[in-house]
Every structure is written in structure tokens, then in C-alpha cells.
Amino acid sequence: MLENIDKQYVMQTYARNYVNFKRGVNATLFDDTNKKYIDFTSGIGVVSVGHGNERVANKICEQVRNITHISNLFLIEPQALLGQKINELTGYDVATFFANSGAEANEGAIKIARKYGQTKFANKKYKIITLEHSFHGRTITTVKATGQAKFHSDFFAPYPDGFRFDPSLEAVYQAIDDETVAVMIELIQGEGGVSPFNKDDIQKLAKFLKEKEILLIVDEVQTGVYRSGEFLASQLYDIEPDIITLAKGLGGGVPIGAVLTKHKDILSAGDHGSTFGGNYLVTTAALEVLDILENYKNSGLLDEHLIYFDMKLKELRTKFSEIMLDTVGLGLMRGIKIKDDETLAKIVSNAFAEGVLVLKSGRSTLRFLPPLTITKDEIDEGFERLENALKKI
Structure with a gap:
């Protein structure tokens, strides 16, 4: 039935x-x-x-009895505290934008990279390189960023330009041109066979990109929030990306995404937004999830x-x-x-x-x-x- x-x-x-x-x-x-x-x-x-x-359920119930949602036009206390907590757990100096999913988080990362490429250089840079077997989302933009041709159905074309995926980390170096603004990778490709990349290779790439002023975006939608054993897989690899995305385990079951960036002032009021992103309900839940997992790790x-x-x-x-x-x-x-x-x-x-x-x-x-x-x-x-x-x- x-x-x-x-x-x-x-x-x-x-x-x-x-x-x-x-x-x-x-x-x-x-x-x-x-x-x-x-x-x-x-x-x-x-x-x-x-x-x-029970701890997450109790926190959610307590919050819902007071305020569930009020919009991002006003200060949201648990959102501010969650941003502070994420900054503390990463060990990086980052600011966070809160969304509702991993795909939205990756969309936010792409927008940050595009504005960086527009404002940082005399000639606009906008191209983003990803890797074969990657997965970055199901929106029109993030599915194009996904390095699996089977997702690029003609039913949904045309896709935004400015994206290409390469078969290996080695191929990325040759793919970079004067219009490349960022490289977007997963340190462990979840949909691509649960395949971790070699630490030395990742560190070499991160160093190269920094020297070229090209952003490193690490999609930690699946690897983040202690899934790898540390708060971020980036910490296991001893790198400090320019932009990191989170979702999945952050809310313990409620829908939340997050874009973390060292370029804290790159977006201005009106550049990006979300009606539901980071509301009282989800950020209260996420704060409790992080408290549980931090203590569990320690x-x-x-x-x-x-x-x-x-x-x-x-x-x-x-x-x-x-x-x-x-x-x-x-x-x-x-x-x-x-x-x-x-x-x-x-x-x-x-x-x-x-x-x-x-x-x-x-x-x-x-x-x-x-x-x-x-x-x-x-x-x-x-x-x-x-x-x-x-x-x-």
C-alpha cells in the first residue's frame, strides 16, 4: 500500500x-x-x-519550542557559535557560509572562486579543474564539475562552461592555463570507489597551486566531520586548502551544508544567500553533533x-x-x-x-x-x- x-x-x-x-x-x-x-x-x-x-533530539526539541527559523536578515546565535566552533576545530582561520546540502556548499565554493578570479587578477580567471571519478553534486553546475561523464546527460544540457575533469593529479598540472582559478578535489573519492589519494602527491599539488595563486578547493562533504578519523581529511594530509565544503555528518541527520574559506571577505552582502541555510534548527543540531564527536574523538x-x-x-x-x-x-x-x-x-x-x-x-x-x-x-x-x-x- x-x-x-x-x-x-x-x-x-x-x-x-x-x-x-x-x-x-x-x-x-x-x-x-x-x-x-x-x-x-x-x-x-x-x-x-x-x-x-537522545542528546541531539533533546536539543532539537528544545530549540523548536522556541524558534525554528527567523531568516538570515537577523543574528542567529547558534549559527555564529557554530562558525566559531568550526574555525576552532579546523585550526585554520576561516569564515563559514551555511547552506542546506553538499551540492549547495559546492556551489558556494565555486562562486567564491569565481569572484576571486574576477577581482584578484587583471585578466579574469574562471576555469575550475576537477578529477575523473569525482562527485560534487546534482545541480546543473555541480554535476558539470563532477568528473563522471555518465552524469552529463544531454537531457539537462547545456551546462555552464569553465569546467574540465582530468584523469589524474599529474594531468592537472598540464591542464592549468591562464584562465584557471581553482582545482577542486576530494581527498578520498566516495562515489569513485572510496579511493584516497597519496599524501605526498596532494601536498605537492597544494604547494604548486599556492605558488601560482590558484585556489585549492577540497570537497569534504563526505570526508569531513571526523569521517576520516580527524575533523577534516585535510588535517590528515597536512594541507590548508583555500576553500573547504562540508555537509552530510555535520547535522547528524538534519540538512546542512557549509563553505569554509580563508578568503573571509571575498563575498559582500548580496553576493550569496540562502533562505533556510544555517537557521536555528540545523545549527543547534550541528553544535550538539560536534560536541558529541569532539569528546568522542578526545x-x-x-x-x-x-x-x-x-x-x-x-x-x-x-x-x-x-x-x-x-x-x-x-x-x-x-x-x-x-x-x-x-x-x-x-x-x-x-x-x-x-x-x-x-x-x-x-x-x-x-x-x-x-x-x-x-x-x-x-x-x-x-x-x-x-x-x-x-x-x-
């Missing part, structure tokens, strides 16, 4: 699995038949502090659970080495390379039947994005269920 309603009244832009989840506790979900699932997806990296987190539990998850992942790969080729990723943004896409699809389907949620990624990769607060018991149960699924292939 519910499936029919969805198909009749909701645009069918997703290949849905029609399970009806009713409640969740940390990394555990229950559907309307009370069947239990271990969630290794966290809503594609969003539910960073777990399902049904306690040593996050690192302990990262190590434990890595161990279980490698054990699974060893047991099923005939179909599992290698483990990839960092922190709790992980993957296993599978021998082919057909086998990958069977694993995801069988895993669901066994009550464990996993994801597909590009280049035949089984992707894992569990809540950062996942417990060892939940990890054990999830891998036990996944092993049962693999035995049936």
Missing part, C-alpha cells in the same frame, strides 16, 4: 528498496515488522552520531573503533579473497574492491536480506559508512550478518 502511494505521488528518481524503517538506536534499525538491521551506511554518511541520538573511542572496524574488514576480505580483492579508504569511510559489478550487486542484495545495510560505489566497490558512534557489538553483528550473506554467493 505505502509502496503504491510512493510510486503514485513521489517522483521516481531513486531505485528504492521498499523497506519501511520505523525506529533506530545508534547503528541499529528496525522496520515495521520489527526486523533488525545493522546499518553500515548511516544514510550515506549522514547519521554521524547514530539513529535516535576520549580515544573513535580511534579505537576505527582500528577495530579495519581489523574486521580485513578479516572478511581474507575469508572471501576469491571475490574480494582489496580493502580501501580511511577512517570509517571504507570499501572493499569486488571482482565485478554483478557480484557486488549480489552482495548488497544478500546483505539486505540478512539484515545489514551496505552501499555500492564506483569501480566495483562495496562501501561502508557506518555511524561514527557504532559500537564494537554492532560491528561484530554487522560483519557476522555480512559473512552469512557472502556464504550464499
Whole structure:
């Protein structure tokens, strides 16, 4: 019945699995038949502090009873405090613009880069280079910035010009010309196979771009907010980008995006805006999420659970080495390379039947994005269920 309603009244832009989840506790979900699932997806990296987190729920309820939204024409206390907190956690001197999603955050980053290119140089610079297998969003502009031709459908053309994607970091150097204003990368390509770049190569590129006064934009929509083990993956790579984008795990489930930049005065009043961005509801939730995760990191539990998850992942790969080729990723943004896409699809389907949620990624990769607060018991149960699924292939 519910499936029919969805198909009749909701645009069918997703290949849905029609399970009806009713409640969740940390990394555990229950559907309307009370069947239990271990969630290794966290809503594609969003539910960073777990399902049904009482601290976040209480803060949201408290805020909604007072003010949910008032618009950015007025001071928003939790927004200002969240900007301060982000500045503190990055260790960089940044100002933040708040949006509603990762795609919007990346749109904001592109606008900052374009204005920089217009105002910094005698001759306008506007071109932005991205990488093959990247993913930066679904808007007309961010989908063009995405380095996957399959997303550039003629149905939505023409796309904005000024974008190109290259097959490797090495190719970027040759692609830069007098009109290049920025290079936009993910340090770990989530949709592109959970593939981290080499640290030395990233540092070399960052140094080169700084010397050329070309901006480095790092899309941390998926890698940010402790997903890599640090607040930013950029911190793991020991680089300081000009612009960083965040979303997904920042709100713990409420929609929020953020653009962080060292060029704090580049945008003036009226250059950019958002009706909902950074309102009382989402920034209150995000402040609580960051407080939970900062303390979790400082306690040593996050690192302990990262190590434990890595161990279980490698054990699974060893047991099923005939179909599992290698483990990839960092922190709790992980993957296993599978021998082919057909086998990958069977694993995801069988895993669901066994009550464990996993994801597909590009280049035949089984992707894992569990809540950062996942417990060892939940990890054990999830891998036990996944092993049962693999035995049936």
C-alpha cells in the first residue's frame, strides 16, 4: 500500500528498496515488522552520531519550542557559535557560509572562486579543474564539475562552461592555463570507489597551486566531520586548502551544508544567500553533533573503533579473497574492491536480506559508512550478518 502511494505521488528518481524503517538506536534499525538491521551506511554518511541520538533530539526539541527559523536578515546565535566552533576545530582561520546540502556548499565554493578570479587578477580567471571519478553534486553546475561523464546527460544540457575533469593529479598540472582559478578535489573519492589519494602527491599539488595563486578547493562533504578519523581529511594530509565544503555528518541527520574559506571577505552582502541555510534548527543540531564527536574523538573511542572496524574488514576480505580483492579508504569511510559489478550487486542484495545495510560505489566497490558512534557489538553483528550473506554467493 505505502509502496503504491510512493510510486503514485513521489517522483521516481531513486531505485528504492521498499523497506519501511520505523525506529533506530545508534547503528541499529528496525522496520515495521520489527526486523533488525545493522546499518553500515548511516544514510550515506549522514547519521554521524547514530539513529535516535537522545542528546541531539533533546536539543532539537528544545530549540523548536522556541524558534525554528527567523531568516538570515537577523543574528542567529547558534549559527555564529557554530562558525566559531568550526574555525576552532579546523585550526585554520576561516569564515563559514551555511547552506542546506553538499551540492549547495559546492556551489558556494565555486562562486567564491569565481569572484576571486574576477577581482584578484587583471585578466579574469574562471576555469575550475576537477578529477575523473569525482562527485560534487546534482545541480546543473555541480554535476558539470563532477568528473563522471555518465552524469552529463544531454537531457539537462547545456551546462555552464569553465569546467574540465582530468584523469589524474599529474594531468592537472598540464591542464592549468591562464584562465584557471581553482582545482577542486576530494581527498578520498566516495562515489569513485572510496579511493584516497597519496599524501605526498596532494601536498605537492597544494604547494604548486599556492605558488601560482590558484585556489585549492577540497570537497569534504563526505570526508569531513571526523569521517576520516580527524575533523577534516585535510588535517590528515597536512594541507590548508583555500576553500573547504562540508555537509552530510555535520547535522547528524538534519540538512546542512557549509563553505569554509580563508578568503573571509571575498563575498559582500548580496553576493550569496540562502533562505533556510544555517537557521536555528540545523545549527543547534550541528553544535550538539560536534560536541558529541569532539569528546568522542578526545576520549580515544573513535580511534579505537576505527582500528577495530579495519581489523574486521580485513578479516572478511581474507575469508572471501576469491571475490574480494582489496580493502580501501580511511577512517570509517571504507570499501572493499569486488571482482565485478554483478557480484557486488549480489552482495548488497544478500546483505539486505540478512539484515545489514551496505552501499555500492564506483569501480566495483562495496562501501561502508557506518555511524561514527557504532559500537564494537554492532560491528561484530554487522560483519557476522555480512559473512552469512557472502556464504550464499
